[in-house]
Amino acid sequence: MAKHSFSLSPLSSFLLPRGDTLFYLIALFSILSLLLHHLSPVSAEHRHFEGFDADDIDDFVDPDEPISAAQNLPPPLPTTTLSVSDPVESHHGPPPPPSDSATQVTSQPSDPKPASMSFEEWDEDEFEGIPQSPPSDSALITESATETYTSSESDPGLKPELELESERPRSISDYTVEIVCVSFLIMFVINYFTGKKENENVALAWASKFATIDSIFDKNFSLLGVGETDDSPLLLKEGQNVFKFYASGRRFCQGLLATMELKSRHDLISRLYNMVVPCKDEITFEVYMNDDAMDHVVVAVAKKKLAKTMQKEITDLQRFASVVSPPSGRKWIADELAVVAESKEVAGDMISETVLDQLLNCHSGVLYASGDLYLAAMEVSNSDCWWSNATPVLKVFGDKAYEKFGKGFISMHLSDQHQGSHKKMLVFKFAIPDAKNMADMTRLVALVPYYIDLIGRYKLSSHARTKTEGARMKVAQEIYKELQNARQEALQRKKAEQRKKIEETEAKLSAEALRKKEAKERARQMKKAMPKMKMTRAG
Amino acid sequence: MSSPANDPRQPSTAKPYKPSPVAPQDLPIDYSGFIAVIFGVFGAMFRYKICSWLAIIFSAQSLANMRNMETDLKQISMAMMFGIMGLMTNYLGVGPRGSKKT
Numbered sequence: 153m154a155k156h157s158f159s160l161s162p163l164s165s166f167l168l169p170r171g172d173t174l175f176y177l178i179a180l181f182s183i184l185s186l187l188l189h190h191l192s193p194v195s196a197e198h199r200h201f202e203g204f205d206a207d208d209i210d211d212f213v214d215p216d217e218p219i220s221a222a223q224n225l226p227p228p229l230p231t232t233t234l235s236v237s238d239p240v241e242s243h244h245g246p247p248p249p250p251s252d253s254a255t256q257v258t259s260q261p262s263d264p265k266p267a268s269m270s271f272e273e274w275d276e277d278e279f280e281g282i283p284q285s286p287p288s289d290s291a292l293i294t295e296s297a298t299e300t301y302t303s304s305e306s307d308p309g310l311k312p313e314l315e316l317e318s319e320r321p322r323s324i325s326d327y328t329v330e331i332v333c334v335s336f337l338i339m340f341v342i343n344y345f346t347g348k349k350e351n352e353n354v355a356l357a358w359a360s361k362f363a364t365i366d367s368i369f370d371k372n373f374s375l376l377g378v379g380e381t382d383d384s385p386l387l388l389k390e391g392q393n394v395f396k397f398y399a400s401g402r403r404f405c406q407g408l409l410a411t412m413e414l415k416s417r418h419d420l421i422s423r424l425y426n427m428v429v430p431c432k433d434e435i436t437f438e439v440y441m442n443d444d445a446m447d448h449v450v451v452a453v454a455k456k457k458l459a460k461t462m463q464k465e466i467t468d469l470q471r472f473a474s475v476v477s478p479p480s481g482r483k484w485i486a487d488e489l490a491v492v493a494e495s496k497e498v499a500g501d502m503i504s505e506t507v508l509d510q511l512l513n514c515h516s517g518v519l520y521a522s523g524d525l526y527l528a529a530m531e532v533s534n535s536d537c538w539w540s541n542a543t544p545v546l547k548v549f550g551d552k553a554y555e556k557f558g559k560g561f562i563s564m565h566l567s568d569q570h571q572g573s574h575k576k577m578l579v580f581k582f583a584i585p586d587a588k589n590m591a592d593m594t595r596l597v598a599l600v601p602y603y604i605d606l607i608g609r610y611k612l613s614s615h616a617r618t619k620t621e622g623a624r625m626k627v628a629q630e631i632y633k634e635l636q637n638a639r640q641e642a643l644q645r646k647k648a649e650q651r652k653k654i655e656e657t658e659a660k661l662s663a664e665a666l667r668k669k670e671a672k673e674r675a676r677q678m679k680k681a682m683p684k685m686k687m688t689r690a691g
Numbered sequence: 692m693s694s695p696a697n698d699p700r701q702p703s704t705a706k707p708y709k710p711s712p713v714a715p716q717d718l719p720i721d722y723s724g725f726i727a728v729i730f731g732v733f734g735a736m737f738r739y740k741i742c743s744w745l746a747i748i749f750s751a752q753s754l755a756n757m758r759n760m761e762t763d764l765k766q767i768s769m770a771m772m773f774g775i776m777g778l779m780t781n782y783l784g785v786g787p788r789g790s791k792k793t
Contacts, residue, residue, distance in 0.1 A: 333747070340748065371699075372700065375705035375707070379707070388710075390758060391757075400704070400705045402700060421748075
């Protein structure tokens with residue numbers, strides 16, 4: 153059956169060192185135990201078959217109620233009815249003596265041997281729980297077995313009763329588990345297709361809003377989509393809820409990879425889970441900057457709580473940056489947000505007026521103080537930034553810009569010290585609105601090319617530069633030291649292992665030599681002792 | 692965007708997309724597949740039909756969330772087999788006896 157094909161595959165996978173060998177081990181183990189489980193009742197049955205099949209019949213009749221089954225059984229012999237009439241008694245203890253005498257009566261009275269044999273073989277424990285099995289049957293093993301079986305089947309009065317008993321539990325309430333599980337599975341399948349469609353719709357809505365002709369990405373990148381040609385698909389689907397969008401061919405950066413992680417709408421279980429723990433559709437932009445286009449910048453902006461965890465968990469922030477307190481006397485980001493940056497200068501330059509106007513705007517009531525002071529930062533973007541003459545919508549923001557448009561903002565992380573393959577990277581994380589309200593995140597998406605240009609042109613002041621360089625040197629040295637330490641440790645470990653090996657082999661080889669040596673030593677000792685003896689003797 | 696000088700696009704520097712290779716151990720752990728296997732084993736061993744059903748459901752979830760065809764399919768199919776086997780022994784009474792005992 154299925155077992156055979158099953159037990160073969162784990163065997164073959166044992167030869168291959170795989171990660172899921174564990175599962176196969178579990179599988180093999182459980183199959184073995186299953187087999188044992190299957191075999192044990194069979195062997196047990198054989199034992200029962202020797203004389204007392206009333207037990208088997210019993211099972212067929214009703215496994216739940218042996219007592220009632222005992223009552224239902226036909227009276228085998230008039231002499232044994234005594235034991236049947238008392239079902240409680242018949243379960244435990246030795247058979248009543250009258251049945252013994254009955255054996256002798258029913259079986260051949262001229263030959264007492266079989267009767268005595270049956271008496272000797274009688275074991276109380278073996279037949280415990282058997283409702284009715286008079287030893288008298290043992291004399292006529294096969295005959296009585298077939299008789300009782302056929303009689304129980306042919307008995308017209310019994311049959312309907314049995315059927316009634318077997319049909320009684322087949323009400324709907326007994327199939328609750330099956331009904332629930334099957335309906336859940338059906339719902340799961342339906343939800344899989346509808347959810348898949350929903351996710352695709354969201355992703356396509358995003359792509360059609362931001363990546364089609366004359367859209368924001370089309371104006372900024374020469375290559376859109378994951379393929380090599382122009383008409384290649386824009387989105388790459390990874391799993392049912394992950395979509396990727398790639399763009400390349402822009403100044404200052406090598407490429408941009410946007411990863412949309414949508415809700416698991418296709419998965420009913422996660423959907424139910426998300427009802428309890430809500431989550432959002434997220435999009436992560438990763439901009440791979442050119443190596444020469446990014447100065448020493450480590451800045452992250454996120455909601456206060458998230459900023460703190462980012463500062464603790466992300467290594468480059470941990471190493472270089474700290475939470476920057478809002479500077480006095482200038483417009484700063486909304487209260488809910490926090491900036492983690494290497495220095496105040498960098499933070500101030502990165503959180504420029506434009507950005508503040510654009511989206512991370514202050515709450516109402518904040519005075520527009522001393523805009524001139526931070527004009528330097530503005531200059532960067534003003535000269536030939538692509539939206540300096542873009543639609544006015546981008547720049548016209550009310551005071552409550554963040555409240556309005558920042559709700560989709562999750563985090564932003566600009567760093568030249570990223571962990572991983574590419575060091576200089578800008579990472580933006582936004583929440584995706586509904587498929588219908590995709591325009592809500594236009595301003596957020598506009599942040600991406602803006603920051604590419606801002607970072608690409610940004611140059612630290614010489615004063616800040618020396619500082620950051622010092623910090624980077626320090627960290628680099630630390631890393632180098634760590635690496636060297638690790639290497640040395642590894643070397644030492646290797647050496648120790650080698651030494652151990654050599655010692656072991658020596659010990660093995662010299663076991664014989666040692667014995668010889670010991671023998672020699674003993675002999676020498678003896679020799680040493682001998683002259684002493686002589687000396688004493690002499691003396 | 693109005694003047695070509697302001698065009699930030701540089702077609703010469705465009706690089707086609709290269710999917711970064713992901714090591715199998717970096718993939719998100721397939722919890723549902725694991726749960727399915729456990730339920731399947733329990734269901735088949737102790738003949739709890741609820742366990743077998745849950746195994747089927749979780750393997751369906753695992754199937755729905757599958758990303759890597761080769762590695763995941765093995766595990767999922769195994770969980771499925773366990774679940775189906777448990778159900779077969781439960782309902783068809785493949786075992787010699789005790790098939791009605793649940």
